[in-house]
Amino acid sequence: MEILMSVLIGILFMTATYLMLSKSLLRIIIGTGLLSHGAHLLLITMGGLKRGDPPLLGEHAKNYVDPIPQALILTAIVISFGVTAFFLVLAYRAYQELGTDNMDRLRGKEGND
Amino acid sequence: MSLLHLAIVSPLLFAIFIPFFYKYFRQIHTGWFLLPLPILLFSYFISYLPETKANGAVSRTLSWIPSFGINFTARVDGLGLLFALLITGIGSLVVLYSIYYLSKEKEKLNTFYVYLLLFMGAMLGVVLSDNLIVMYAFWELTSFSSFLLIGYWYHREKSRYGAQKSMMITVLGGLAMLGGIILLYLMTGTFSISEIVPMASEIMEKPYFVPALLCFLLGAFTKSAQFPFHIWLPDAMEAPTPVSAYLHSATMVKAGIYLVARMSPVFAESGIWLWLVASFGIVTLFWGSFSAVKQTDLKGILAFSTISQLGLIMSLLGLGAAALHYDTVEDSFYTIATTAAVFHLINHATFKGSLFMVVGIVDHETGTRDIRKLGGLMSFMPITFTLALIGAFSMAGLPPFNGFLSKEMFFTGMVRILEVDIFNLDTWGILFPVLAWIASVFTFIYSMVLVFKTFTGKFQPEKLDKKPHEAPFGMLISPIILASLVIIIGFFPNILSSTIIAPALGVIMPGLVFDVHISFWHGFTPELFMTLGVIAFGVLLYTTLDKWRQIYDLFPEKLALNRFYDGGIEGMQTFSSNLTRTYMNGFIRTYLVYIFTFFILLLGTTLVWKNAFKLSTNDLSSIGFYEVLLALIIAAASISILFAKSRLTSIILLGAVGYTVALFFVLFRAPDLALTQLVIETVSVSLFLLCFYHLPKLKRDEERIRFKAVNLAVSIGVGAIVTLIALSAHSNKLFDSIASYYIENTYKEAAGKNMVNVILVDFRGFDTMFEICVLGIAALGIFAMIKLRLARRNEG
Numbered sequence: 001m002e003i004l005m006s007v008l009i010g011i012l013f014m015t016a017t018y019l020m021l022s023k024s025l026l027r028i029i030i031g032t033g034l035l036s037h038g039a040h041l042l043l044i045t046m047g048g049l050k051r052g053d054p055p056l057l058g059e060h061a062k063n064y065v066d067p068i069p070q071a072l073i074l075t076a077i078v079i080s081f082g083v084t085a086f087f088l089v090l091a092y093r094a095y096q097e098l099g100t101d102n103m104d105r106l107r108g109k110e111g112n113d
Numbered sequence: 114m115s116l117l118h119l120a121i122v123s124p125l126l127f128a129i130f131i132p133f134f135y136k137y138f139r140q141i142h143t144g145w146f147l148l149p150l151p152i153l154l155f156s157y158f159i160s161y162l163p164e165t166k167a168n169g170a171v172s173r174t175l176s177w178i179p180s181f182g183i184n185f186t187a188r189v190d191g192l193g194l195l196f197a198l199l200i201t202g203i204g205s206l207v208v209l210y211s212i213y214y215l216s217k218e219k220e221k222l223n224t225f226y227v228y229l230l231l232f233m234g235a236m237l238g239v240v241l242s243d244n245l246i247v248m249y250a251f252w253e254l255t256s257f258s259s260f261l262l263i264g265y266w267y268h269r270e271k272s273r274y275g276a277q278k279s280m281m282i283t284v285l286g287g288l289a290m291l292g293g294i295i296l297l298y299l300m301t302g303t304f305s306i307s308e309i310v311p312m313a314s315e316i317m318e319k320p321y322f323v324p325a326l327l328c329f330l331l332g333a334f335t336k337s338a339q340f341p342f343h344i345w346l347p348d349a350m351e352a353p354t355p356v357s358a359y360l361h362s363a364t365m366v367k368a369g370i371y372l373v374a375r376m377s378p379v380f381a382e383s384g385i386w387l388w389l390v391a392s393f394g395i396v397t398l399f400w401g402s403f404s405a406v407k408q409t410d411l412k413g414i415l416a417f418s419t420i421s422q423l424g425l426i427m428s429l430l431g432l433g434a435a436a437l438h439y440d441t442v443e444d445s446f447y448t449i450a451t452t453a454a455v456f457h458l459i460n461h462a463t464f465k466g467s468l469f470m471v472v473g474i475v476d477h478e479t480g481t482r483d484i485r486k487l488g489g490l491m492s493f494m495p496i497t498f499t500l501a502l503i504g505a506f507s508m509a510g511l512p513p514f515n516g517f518l519s520k521e522m523f524f525t526g527m528v529r530i531l532e533v534d535i536f537n538l539d540t541w542g543i544l545f546p547v548l549a550w551i552a553s554v555f556t557f558i559y560s561m562v563l564v565f566k567t568f569t570g571k572f573q574p575e576k577l578d579k580k581p582h583e584a585p586f587g588m589l590i591s592p593i594i595l596a597s598l599v600i601i602i603g604f605f606p607n608i609l610s611s612t613i614i615a616p617a618l619g620v621i622m623p624g625l626v627f628d629v630h631i632s633f634w635h636g637f638t639p640e641l642f643m644t645l646g647v648i649a650f651g652v653l654l655y656t657t658l659d660k661w662r663q664i665y666d667l668f669p670e671k672l673a674l675n676r677f678y679d680g681g682i683e684g685m686q687t688f689s690s691n692l693t694r695t696y697m698n699g700f701i702r703t704y705l706v707y708i709f710t711f712f713i714l715l716l717g718t719t720l721v722w723k724n725a726f727k728l729s730t731n732d733l734s735s736i737g738f739y740e741v742l743l744a745l746i747i748a749a750a751s752i753s754i755l756f757a758k759s760r761l762t763s764i765i766l767l768g769a770v771g772y773t774v775a776l777f778f779v780l781f782r783a784p785d786l787a788l789t790q791l792v793i794e795t796v797s798v799s800l801f802l803l804c805f806y807h808l809p810k811l812k813r814d815e816e817r818i819r820f821k822a823v824n825l826a827v828s829i830g831v832g833a834i835v836t837l838i839a840l841s842a843h844s845n846k847l848f849d850s851i852a853s854y855y856i857e858n859t860y861k862e863a864a865g866k867n868m869v870n871v872i873l874v875d876f877r878g879f880d881t882m883f884e885i886c887v888l889g890i891a892a893l894g895i896f897a898m899i900k901l902r903l904a905r906r907n908e909g
Contacts, residue, residue, distance in 0.1 A: 001733060001734045001735060001736045001737075001740060002733050002734065002840075002843050003728075003733065003840065004736060004740070004741070004744055005744070005839075006836045006839040006840050006843070007836055008744045008747060008748060009835060009836065009839060010832040010833060010835050010836030010839075011747075011748050011751060011752070011832060012747065012751055012770075012832075013828075013831050013832045013835040013836075014828045014829055014831060014832025014833075015751040015752060015754060015755055015828070015832075016751075016828075017709060017824075017827060017828035017831040017832070018755055018824055018825065018828035019754065019755070020705060021702050021705055021706065021709075021821070021824040021827065021828065022702075022824070023702070024760075026760055026763075026801075026804060026805070027760075027763065029801070029804075030754060030763055030764070030767050030801075033767050033770075033771070033797065034751055034754070034767065034770065037747075037770055037771065037774050038835070040774065041774060041777065042835070042839060044777075044778070044781055044783065044786075045839065045843075046839065046842060046843060047850070048732075048734070048850070049734045049781055051734065052782075053782060054782040054783070054784055055782075055783075055856070055867070055868035055869055056784075056866055056867055056868070057859060057860055057866035057867075057868065058866050064852075064856050064868065065781070065782045065783070066850050066852040067852060067855055067856070067868035067869050067872055068850065068851070068852055068855065068872065070783045070785065070786055070869045071869050071872040071873050071877065071880075073783075073786055074785060074786060074789055074869065074873060075873070075880050075881065075884050077786070077789050077790060077793055078789070078793075078884050078887070078888060079884055079887050079888075081793045081796070081797060081888075082887045082888045082890075082891035082892075083887075083891065084797055084800070085796075085797070085800055085891055085895065086891045086894050086895055088800045088801065088803070088804050089800075089895045089898055089899065090898060091804055092803070092804050092807055093898050093899070095804075095807060096807070103700070103701050103702060104700060104702075106701075107699040107700060
């Protein structure tokens with residue numbers, strides 16, 4: 001299962017990178033979204049998969065899955081959400097002010113810095 | 114702090130008060146307040162003469178950074194004292210001269226004298242510091258104050274150019290010298306020169322010896338304007354004439370000479386030192402005197418003449434190193450070259466200082482320094498003419514002036530080098546006297562040009578701005594004193610020999626016995642005939658100057674060293690600006706490609722190089738049907754985003770990926786994650802849709818991502834590297850998880866049953882606190898972005 005997940009994460013990283021290299025600002029943000037999904041899945045995969053019950057003590061199970069990666073991912077999800085939201089509004093404001101979402105046109109000019 | 118330290122830094126301290134004098138005593142020329150200081154310092158340093166003569170050095174230490182062995186150790190020995198006397202003595206005369214030269218109404222005297230004092234203090238610090246780091250600090254201060262003084266008339270473009278050029282070249286050498294100092298420290302463990310000198314023979318064996326030697330020589334050659342670093346000196350002539358007289362003839366340009374003399378006991382045992390110093394010196398001597406003849410500006414002649422005389426001193430110092438290999442010789446046969454160097458150093462300071470002042474007077478009284486406009490000034494300015502004659506004849510090496518004596522000794526040193534049979538000198542040594550003789554002929558010619566083209570010949574009043582007349586007496590005092598010194602030393606050279614020259618030689622060549630006696634008449638020696646030859650050929654060539662002057666036009670302008678400097682500077686600027694413009698092209702995509710490529714290369718090569726990739730199938734969990742299904746959904750959704758034509762499709766596909774990830778969390782037994790992921794994905798997708806809603810009106814380019822091979826290669830690389838690293842990391846587990854502690858203690862210690870929540874708020878609550886901060890900042894930031902419209906407020 002871990003090998004399958006690693007390949008899947010590789011695919012997510014690949015598509016994320018491809019999107020981030022494109023011209024449209026919205027696609028870049030989509031790329032970052034895919035990248036964070038990949039990173040979260042990588043975290044949980046590296047913690048080991050399906051080695052027991054959910055990390056809830058009421059289950060009285062012999063084994064629980066590792067709770068630490070889950071806590072880390074939860075933190076990461078919230079932070080990436082905050083950043084994505086900020087980034088999206090930034091993009092929205094950039095459309096409003098500059099009238100374009102093409103990264104090639106959003107380019108600093110010489111002597112204009 | 115001893116009196117000696119106070120003497121060294123007194124010019125720097127005094128500089129603080131100059132602006133006050135300038136501001137509150139406008140009627141009195143600021144220079145008068147300054148004048149007593151160098152005179153006082155001069156008499157103070159005179160009082161050290163008996164002590165250094167008794168072959169002792171006076172040393173005083175002031176702790177600065179003792180833990181690094183950096184202390185301000187002032188050490189007065191023969192060499193340091195000689196320079197200190199030159200600096201303060203000529204300093205006094207230059208200050209006196211500048212009082213009459215610079216107008217108190219037109220010039221900003223406060224800055225001038227502050228810079229001059231900075232320079233004087235720095236120069237004293239250079240020659241009297243025993244600690245190399247302290248010496249380096251003062252050394253850079255001389256470069257810096259010289260930069261300020263050259264650019265004194267900063268509104269002229271040529272001044273700024275000259276100042277920048279001299280700064281670039283001297284600081285280059287200064288930094289090289291710092292490198293040499295550090296290398297010396299690595300070899301000896303001390304910064305103190307007097308402690309390094311006894312270790313000289315051990316240092317020679319060490320691997321850093323040659324690099325250190327080269328670094329020091331680079332510092333000395335740039336500062337002393339040796340070929341090919343001499344190019345800054347002619348451009349430094351844009352400085353006011355007192356500055357040229359002081360810095361660029363008598364003191365600062367001799368700092369390099371000082372350094373070579375000071376480091377001779379350390380490095381001179383090596384043949385590399387002898388050859389480098391002597392040959393750079395002789396080439397500079399020749400090139401300087403050759404180039405001086407073609408100059409039409411009086412200060413230009415003097416600048417090249419200074420270069421050439423510095424080369425003379427440098428070559429003598431280099432050849433004098435041969436003496437260190439014959440320390441058994443009792444009559445100090447080979448030390449004659451070094452003696453000549455020190456003697457000429459003093460002589461050059463006297464006659465060159467007076468010549469610069471004379472040129473300043475001519476400039477001041479006629480309004481030009483161009484020899485093509487000048488002529489026949491003899492009858493208008495008889496005193497100035499006499500002074501110029503004395504200075505120029507001394508420079509040409511004619512009797513009975515002091516230049517004659519040092520030139521005779523110079524020839525003696527050069528001829529005797531033929532008898533030396535070390536370092537291949539017996540084969541190649543013949544070049545030295547030959548080049549020296551030719552250079553002396555040119556020296557004779559430009560000295561004659563300097564005097565006779567200015568003061569004799571046809572008077573051309575129509576080309577002059579002012580009506581020439583004799584200079585005020587105050588302006589003449591300093592050159593008169595210097596010219597009298599020229600004559601006095603010429604007739605009684607031995608007043609210097611035992612008092613100043615012998616102690617200085619003792620420092621340059623420790624352990625040798627000196628009996629310096631400079632005699633006026635040697636008898637009919639080869640040197641005398643060489644001098645006669647110089648005069649004969651010089652007169653011949655001077656009188657036929659107009660006929661052979663064209664040979665200077667033969668020299669291609671393209672090969673001039675200034676062209677190399679200017680082209681080099683410009684080339685470097687264009688190159689770096691082109692380079693930056695090439696890779697910093699402003700496209701974010703390009704930068705991302707750089708970053709990702711670097712990431713791939715770094716991690717990929719490490720994987721291969723360290724043989725790190727490993728795939729173990731031991732610790733794997735089983736593959737279930739649902740997981741495979743979800744994985745296929747994610748893979749399909751994310752890949753189809755790449756091909757999605759419209760933005761709406763891509764957003765929905767991103768949402769599909771997010772929800773599938775939530776399902777994965779369900780399958781991987783992470784209920785909290787699944788909940789959060791579902792909620793957050795929903796909010797995110799609505800935000801994306803919000804953006805989408807506002808977007809289309811602007812630009813409806815509903816086209817697919819344009820295919821780019823580079824992008825594809827880079828992204829496949831990134832994906833592959835991530836997969837490989839994930840696989841090898843999973844196959845290389847070094848130790849077990851610390852999860853068992855949390856599982857055991859969640860209820861016992863923290864009274865909770867949901868382990869993830871307990872970890873978030875109890876075991877690792879700090880993370881959560883700052884995560885809340887992140888959300889808060891994001892919210893405030895979004896609010897601010899929407900509400901604050903600074904650009905529009907400014908417009909309205």
